[in-house]
Amino acid sequence: xxxxxxxxxxxxxxxxxxxxFGIILSFPQLQxxxxxxxxxxxxxxxxxxxxxxxxxxxxSKGITRMRIYDPDEAxxxxxxxxxxxxxxxxxxxxxxSLTDSKTATNWVNTNVKPYSPSVKFRYITVxxxxxxxxxxSKNVVTAMQNIQKAINSANLQNQIKVSTxxxxxxxxxxxxxxxxxxxxxxxxxxxxxxxxLVQNGAPLLVNVYPYFSYVxxxxxxxxxxxxxxxxxxxxxxxxNLFDAILxxxxxxxxxxxxxxxxxxxxxxxxxxxxxxxxSDQNAGTYYKNLINHVKGGTIKRPKGxxxxxxxxxxxxxxxxxxxxxxxFGLFRPDKSPKYQITFN
Numbered sequence: 001x002x003x004x005x006x007x008x009x010x011x012x013x014x015x016x017x018x019x020x021f022g023i024i025l026s027f028p029q030l031q032x033x034x035x036x037x038x039x040x041x042x043x044x045x046x047x048x049x050x051x052x053x054x055x056x057x058x059x060s061k062g063i064t065r066m067r068i069y070d071p072d073e074a075x076x077x078x079x080x081x082x083x084x085x086x087x088x089x090x091x092x093x094x095x096x097s098l099t100d101s102k103t104a105t106n107w108v109n110t111n112v113k114p115y116s117p118s119v120k121f122r123y124i125t126v127x128x129x130x131x132x133x134x135x136x137s138k139n140v141v142t143a144m145q146n147i148q149k150a151i152n153s154a155n156l157q158n159q160i161k162v163s164t165x166x167x168x169x170x171x172x173x174x175x176x177x178x179x180x181x182x183x184x185x186x187x188x189x190x191x192x193x194x195x196x197l198v199q200n201g202a203p204l205l206v207n208v209y210p211y212f213s214y215v216x217x218x219x220x221x222x223x224x225x226x227x228x229x230x231x232x233x234x235x236x237x238x239x240n241l242f243d244a245i246l247x248x249x250x251x252x253x254x255x256x257x258x259x260x261x262x263x264x265x266x267x268x269x270x271x272x273x274x275x276x277x278x279s280d281q282n283a284g285t286y287y288k289n290l291i292n293h294v295k296g297g298t299i300k301r302p303k304g305x306x307x308x309x310x311x312x313x314x315x316x317x318x319x320x321x322x323x324x325x326x327x328f329g330l331f332r333p334d335k336s337p338k339y340q341i342t343f344n
Contacts, residue, residue: 037291037343038065038085038309039330040267043072044316047333052078054313057335059084062344067266067309069128071111080118087205087266087309088112090126095136095143098126104146105153113154121160124151125205125266128165132189140164141192148200161202164193165266168208168245171252176236177300180248181255194258205266206249207311210241211286211324215276223277227270228289242268242290243298250300263301265294269311272338274323284339287330291343 041054049057051074058066059082067087068075079086088111090098098104112121126144130137148162170186173179182190197204214226221241224230228240238244246263253261270286271278287310297304315329315338331337 036294036305036307037063038067038087038307039063039343040067040069040309040312041075042069042312042314042316042319044318045314045333046318048314048316049333049335051075053335055079055082055084057313057331058082062342064344065122065307065309067125076111076115076119079120080115083120085120085122087123087125088121089128090124090143090147092127092130092136095127095130096139098143098146099139101146101149104143105150108147108150108154112151112156112160116154116156116159121156123202123205123264124160124162126162126164129167129207130164130189132170132186137189140189141196144193144196148196162200163197163202163205163264165205165207166190166193168206168249171248174248175244177238177244177247178236178251180251182252187256191256194253194256194261197261198258203262203264203307204249204253205264206246207267208242208245208265209268210245211270211277213241213245218276223282226277227282227285228293229285237299240293242293246306247298247300250298263306265306265308267309267311269328271324271327272315272329273327274325278324278327280338283328284341287339287341291341 039058051072055078064083065085067089069089070091071088094107098107112124124147126147127136127140130140144162144164151157151160151162170182170190171180172183173181194204210226214221214223222230225234226241228242230239233239236244246265249263253259268290270283272280272283290308290310294306294308295304297306310330312328312330314331314333315327317326319325329338330341
């Protein structure tokens with residue numbers, strides 16, 4: 001009798017487990033919430049922890065993706081075997097030299113090939129927020145092409161995509177989002193980039209900052225709309241500024257014959273001090289809501305998640321520009337968290 005009862009209990013437990021497993025499989029969106037959030041790791045500070053400690057912090061917090069802005073050897077060494085996926089940046093001052101194919105090959109052979117596959121390179125981004133008026137803008141596509149050729153020669157093209165990161169102000173007429181279009185000065189710059197990305201199956205990296213849109217237009221943009229806390233939708237059907245900005249870029253891409261090009265949000269953040277609307281409370285609210293929100297999609301691209309990189313891992317006291325630039329950190333230089341955030 002006891003044996004039969006034991007078997008019955010085991011059978012019931014097994015049926016319950018299978019039932020729960022079936023429920024999980026019936027909700028495929030649950031499979032996408034993990035590993036979509038990354039964090040940008042800048043080093044413009046004189047009080048930041050050593051690179052190995054930074055990698056350990058990423059791992060301890062479950063942050064599985066990272067963006068860095070140059071091929072820092074100590075960071076790349078620390079990333080070995082970490083399983084953290086990486087966006088590796090080509091600094092702006094290197095772009096012109098990479099228009100020479102041999103230099104581009106040497107760059108890949110020095111900064112990528114020796115570390116792969118122990119370091120999980122995801123994207124190489126050639127430049128960050130290059131302005132169309134900058135003389136460097138004429139070199140970006142050629143540098144991207146040469147880096148791509150070097151990646152192909154290293155047989156890494158199935159693992160690594162080559163792209164660049166842009167600002168959203170390349171889009172004019174962003175509201176309503178469906179009217180978004182690349183500005184006339186931006187078109188000669190962005191169209192060859194888009195063609196390259198489509199040809200190579202790579203995403204466009206876009207830095208999306210509702211904070212700056214809010215600060216620049218407080219009469220029309222409410223703080224709630226920027227922080228994902230607005231209760232209702234506006235006349236264009238949007239409940240938050242992040243989606244509206246992102247969809248304006250998608251609309252602009254449609255108008256240059258790239259309707260299926262994927263966008264990766266390569267930076268997004270909110271400062272904790274130094275300017276209008278910059279506070280611990282607002283920044284914490286923004287980061288928490290952003291992490292939760294990007295599990296889904298936007299009106300124009302409803303099938304999520306949205307691959308997103310929070311800016312930035314630390315406050316950086318040597319950052320140039322407005323005071324707010326120094327206060328985007330998720331963590332203080334002593335590695336203590338500024339906000340109670342669950343990253344995945």
